[in-house]
Amino acid sequence: MLALAGCLATAGLLFAVRPSFAQAAKALGQSLQAGDSAIHAAAADTAEKSSSFEFDIPSQSLASALDRYAVITGNPVLFPSKLAAGRSSSAVRGRLEAGAALELLLQGTGLAAEQLHEGGLNTFALKQLSAADVVEATARAEAKRHVSERYDALVQARVWEALCKDAHTAPGSYRALLRFRIDAQGRIRQPRLVSSTGDARRDSMLTDTLANVGIGQPPPADLMQPLTMLMLPQGKISGRLCPAEAR
Template sequence: MEDGYAAQANSSAPLDFDIPTQPLAAALDQFAATSGRSALFSSTLVVGRTASPVHGRYTPSDALRRLLEGTGLVVEEVTTGSLSALVVKQASPELVASAATQRAAAQDRVRAYDSLLQARVWAALCADPEAARQDYQSLLRFQVAPSGRVTDAELLDSTGDRRRDAALVSTLRRVQIGRSPPPDLVQPVTLLILPPQDGGPVCAEKAE
């Protein structure tokens, strides 16, 4: 007999999830509370397993798949009439191996995009006289649209200079990464700017 949650009406709208690494049973409880979706599972199946963290905006089914990454379990969506349930079950060995390969490839894509993103942002900041000054620290947050353009840029920690703060946000809003973000990129993106002596990038000196 399975434990879990009774099936509810299907909902595939993206939602904001903030589920940390924790025992799988507790993570499934939090998933259900956030999504309002059913999650049917055997209590013996989840014992001793740890959920992967899920932070960002996803559909319930995508969020649950991310939550189950690395657990050896998979989710299957079962629909009967107007009702649907997300059923958690044991993955086949072949599927586990395939999932591990896909996770590694996804991580490689995110690392490559993260490097590109930082390079594009820093090039834009170095091109602005106010933003290029190297004597400040700041914290920025932004989204990357499917077009590759930076959106929703905001300053989380002031540099101590209003003019420079405005230059940072204005410059960031004009950045075009040039490629769509991979689906596994966690958004919004947070960027910490440090002075060079603290490990921050250095803008190249312009030729006279």
């Protein structure tokens, strides 16, 4: 018995998706050697695809998370129902490529995704990782975490340096919540204040300053964006100070 989940809102859409789904399910049946013949499919609208998508998937049951993933990306994810039972997903938030988002969603589940190409539809099949695979995946995730932490620190340093150049934007005397993206060339884009600092001139200077900041390195491919940075008054949190001439 096959289950089909996702954004199948009309009979016409269901008819359009069903042939590709059947092909992908057949391929999965050939590739999986588990005895469970019940296959769950998280399928979504197969219209025009984007190279990256905006995700906001909290940690939840794996089956529900995969349904949401399919709705966002249009990429069906196939798996024997017992494979997802009792498993929870990792949270996925920000703009990410479909493959990177799925890898992040599966972190800690002991499962991996294998890509199938059936009927022109990008389809993924889940498989159980071996003990050696789990060790390798854990090491890979740890390495990615270190890369992300180093890049986060670099971004903070570049933003801090830029804000310290002017006494009015120098951190230490105000609170600000900033949000921005970093493009493929390593430059800050779309900076905005989530809430005002209480000084309209400073608000404008903050976003103008950020718009001219270059990080010096492109972001990691799986960096979740937009980034959010909280600036607190001196004494609220430990951290370095701007040079005396900027204060």
